[in-house]
Amino acid sequence: MTELRSLLWFRRDLRLSDHPALLAAAADGEVVPLFVVDPALWGPSGDVRRAYLLRSLRALDASLDGRLVVEEGDPVAVLPAVAARTSARRVHVTADTGPYGRRRDEAVEHALAADDRELVRTGTNYSIGPGTLLTGSGSPFQVFTPFSRAWREHGWPRPAVSPGDARFASGAGDGVDGPHWPAEPDLGDLALPAAGEKAALARWHEFLEERIDDYATDRDRPDQNGTSQLSAPLKWGELHPRTILADLSRKRSAGAETYRTEIAWREFYADVLWHRPETAREYYRPQLEALAYTEPGEAFRAWSEGRTGFPVVDAGMRQMRAEGWIHNRVRMIVASFLVKDLHVDWRHGAREFMHFLRDGDLASNNHGWQWVAGSGTDAAPFFRVFNPVTQGKKFDPQGDYVRRYVPELRHLAGAKAHEPWDAADGYASGYPERIVDHAHERKVALDDYARIRS
Structure with missing residues (x-):
């Protein structure tokens, strides 16, 4: 038989x-x-x-x-x-x-x-399938906080049991013309973390035991090892969010609660994309498309390559080129700079991220960009413009993150790395001067926003 x-x-x-x-x-x-x-x-x-x-x-x-x-x-x-x-x-x-x-x-x-x-x-x-949760009126959620509340109240199943008795076929690839594994690209000096289920679980357990309790405060500090860097394992399903949530249920700390909220954000954006699949490429709030955007040119290339003259922006973009990953706080800073200082449509930045990031996830990436651009869900007004200097000094107070990825500024001690223009030798090692005046471009962006609102 x-x-x-x-x-x-x-x-x-x-x-x-x-x-x-x-x-x-x-x-x-x-x-x-x-x-x-x-x-x-x-x-x-x-x-x-x-x-x-x-x-x-x-x-x-x-x-x-x-x-x-x-x-x-x-x-x-x-x-x-x-x-x-x-x-x-x-x-x-x-x-x-x-x-x-x-x-x-x-x-x-x-x-x-x-x-x-x-x-x-x-x-x-996902812990709860996109499209499952609806508001009291039966409509999709458009704001994170009520979605998060419903998500927690709904709950999720326990992790599935181990498939210990699963029997996998051997020789199922026989009879075909050789192996079909694509060749792995040459990444040069770019170093990736270990991939696979075992590596993901080991990273999660190490983070859970050693750093989760400080996550609420440390997660915004790119100069510190305060995040789990599990975005790529979650994107590829090397571990399931349900596994993470089960482990978090045994923790009682502000950090564990904040991490649970970050999982909810990921599921919220997947839910938004389920109901509005066109928003992967189009504006969630289409009126923002009327802004006077400029076509990507030399300024866009300077942003992409990390040579805008704004240290934390350049550090973030160089981190992406060096590691295939960017700290989340810095993602918001570089995205705001592209959209509101350089006046480039968010979709160009979203594509750049999807090309270079190892964790490129369509829902989280593109709706994160829309949030920064003011065209997405929630109360994310366009007039929230990140100042790259004050953001850098606040979240990288000693300049360690900047110096790690921008070697031209390693001769500047402490917070001076964020303002090389104020140091007599700030440009001694070839760091580029600022390509725009942030205060001026902020006013240009807000004036244009006022135009489309009227």
């Missing part, structure tokens, strides 16, 4: 623990683990995100004793072909709630059904 088989199509759930879709697949019999390198997603990704993904897949493959099947191509064609080749009647997935993922999965579902096979969605990449 032929043993039943099913496919487990990994996407943004690159782990084996706390994985409901894996449990559902294992209940069908032997599991063929599959990842599809989709050109629609691989093509627009930058080298950093590609490299991190491939390393995460290598870690997953090691956990599966080399049994992960990797295919390249359109999933609409790949999934029916692999299912037929492996005699799998069902394809199990964690539900994808992004705009492209929803369209793709519907097309895959139809293609499988045409061959009398089934796509089975189990679980979500």
